[in-house]
Amino acid sequence: MDFKNSDTITGPRTEDHLPGTAQAAVKIVIVGGFGVGKTTMVGSVSEIKPLTTEETMTQAGIGVDDNFGSKSKTATTVAMDFGRISVTDELVLYLFGTPGQERFWFLWNGLFEGALGAVVLIDTRRLEVSFDVMGRLEERGVPFVVAVNDFPDAPRYAVEELRQALDLAEEIPIIRCDVRRRASSRDVLMTLMRFLHSLTMTGAST
Amino acid sequence: MTPPQRRRRKPKQEQPPPPAVEGPQAGAGDRPPERLYILTGEDCERAPIDLVTLIVARADPPHSAAPEQSALLRICQAPLSVAEISAYLNLPISVVTVLLTELLTAELVQARAPVVRQARADRSLLEAVMHGLQKL
Ligand SMILES: Nc1nc2c(ncn2[C@@H]2O[C@H](COP(=O)(O)OP(=O)(O)O)[C@@H](O)[C@H]2O)c(=O)[nH]1
Ligand SMILES: [Mg+2]
Numbered sequence: 001m002d003f004k005n006s007d008t009i010t011g012p013r014t015e016d017h018l019p020g021t022a023q024a025a026v027k028i029v030i031v032g033g034f035g036v037g038k039t040t041m042v043g044s045v046s047e048i049k050p051l052t053t054e055e056t057m058t059q060a061g062i063g064v065d066d067n068f069g070s071k072s073k074t075a076t077t078v079a080m081d082f083g084r085i086s087v088t089d090e091l092v093l094y095l096f097g098t099p100g101q102e103r104f105w106f107l108w109n110g111l112f113e114g115a116l117g118a119v120v121l122i123d124t125r126r127l128e129v130s131f132d133v134m135g136r137l138e139e140r141g142v143p144f145v146v147a148v149n150d151f152p153d154a155p156r157y158a159v160e161e162l163r164q165a166l167d168l169a170e171e172i173p174i175i176r177c178d179v180r181r182r183a184s185s186r187d188v189l190m191t192l193m194r195f196l197h198s199l200t201m202t203g204a205s206t
Numbered sequence: 207m208t209p210p211q212r213r214r215r216k217p218k219q220e221q222p223p224p225p226a227v228e229g230p231q232a233g234a235g236d237r238p239p240e241r242l243y244i245l246t247g248e249d250c251e252r253a254p255i256d257l258v259t260l261i262v263a264r265a266d267p268p269h270s271a272a273p274e275q276s277a278l279l280r281i282c283q284a285p286l287s288v289a290e291i292s293a294y295l296n297l298p299i300s301v302v303t304v305l306l307t308e309l310l311t312a313e314l315v316q317a318r319a320p321v322v323r324q325a326r327a328d329r330s331l332l333e334a335v336m337h338g339l340q341k342l
Contacts, residue, residue: 009277009280009281009294009295009296010281010294011280011281011282011283011286011294012281012284012286012290012294017283017284018260018284018285018286019284019285020262020284020285022260022285022318023260023318024260024318024319024320024321025258025259025260025287025318025320025321026258026320026321026331026335027256027257027258027320045342051289051290051293051294052293053257053289053290053292053293053299054292054298054299055298055299055300056298056300056301077298082289082293084287084290085338085339085342086338087334087335087337087338087339088334088337088338091321091331091334091335091338092258092260092287093335093338093339094257094258094287094289096257096289110254110256110257110299111257113254113256114256114320116332116335124209127209127210127212128210128212131210131212134212134214135212135213135214135215136215138214138215138216138217139215139216139217139218140217140218141217155207155209157209161209162209165209165210165211165212166212167211167212167213167214168214169214182342186339186342189339190336190339190340193332193335193336193339194336196332197329197332197333197336200328200329200332201329
């Protein structure tokens with residue numbers, strides 16, 4: 001780990017400082033296949049220029065790559081972009097856009113743990129790339145909504161057709177969006193929050 | 207055109223073991239490292255250091271501080287999440303977590319624990335977030 005000159009490290013710009021009153025933060029994770037618009041969505045709603053955080057992980061926890069008892073471990077750096085929305089003077093919301101290497105998402109300690117919920121961004125040209133991630137969210141009990149990022153040349157399925165194809169329960173929202181637009185990304189987040197809110201009303205275990 | 211077909215999965219009873227994280231705190235062998243905990247609130251509940259735990263410096267860097275620690279203390283004059291610290295310092299989360307554990311022990315930083323999703327999400331918290339999003 002190189003750390004040559006700490007004086008060259010610059011923190012946030014003054015205008016990016018959180019108020020001293022900020023007490024707590026919550027997080028939402030945005031998942032989806034490569035090129036589906038995760039980074040775009042983080043950027044369109046974030047109040048700060050999106051930042052990148054990283055974690056170093058080993059192959060040790062990854063079944064398919066495990067070298068059957070071999071001690072050798074390959075370290076892999078997984079980077080993730082994220083943005084921030086100050087909800088009130090006391091509460092901050094962070095949005096994490098997962099990186100391309102899907103098999104690492106669920107190995108990242110603390111990425112999904114404690115997240116309020118997730119947005120699954122899908123591209124109807126490649127629906128199946130999101131199947132596995134939805135299954136893993138279900139296995140972990142992370143509530144999610146599905147946002148269909150409308151690309152111009154993508155097939156347009158009716159929402160009910162998508163619900164059937166994705167085998168989603170009636171109550172799970174499916175929403176169309178253009179994540180390049182802030183208002184549209186905001187609506188997706190709003191849909192997730194309303195869904196989470198409805199789960200507290202029904203008392204469904206999440 | 208017919209879309210491909212998925213099958214939904216059931217929640218797993220048992221959570222998978224925590225992932226292997228490469229870093230100074232990673233123990234010998236392939237065992238996953240212990241998660242690091244911070245004490246929070248008056249009742250001293252234990253909470254793990256999370257990506258969105260907010261950190262605030264409580265003091266100026268002492269002369270004895272390592273360069274990484276000094277830099278961390280300097281950028282945390284205003285509250286900053288662990289993820290932001292990692293981004294600005296260009297260090298992996300596991301390394302930042304170790305630095306923070308040292309600084310917490312030395313009482314040089316304060317940690318404000320995240321609000322995490324519980325079995326039953328906090329309705330007023332969700333309402334606050336919705337209200338904030340509406341203003342965007
Ligand atoms: N037409 C259209 N293009 C989009 C939309 N969202 C993202 N893009 C474009 O798709 C490309 C990939 O987006 P990106 O956010 O990098 O995807 P990521 O890999 O999921 O992070 C970029 O060139 C975006 O400009 C959308 O809603 N509509
Ligand atoms: Mg991206």
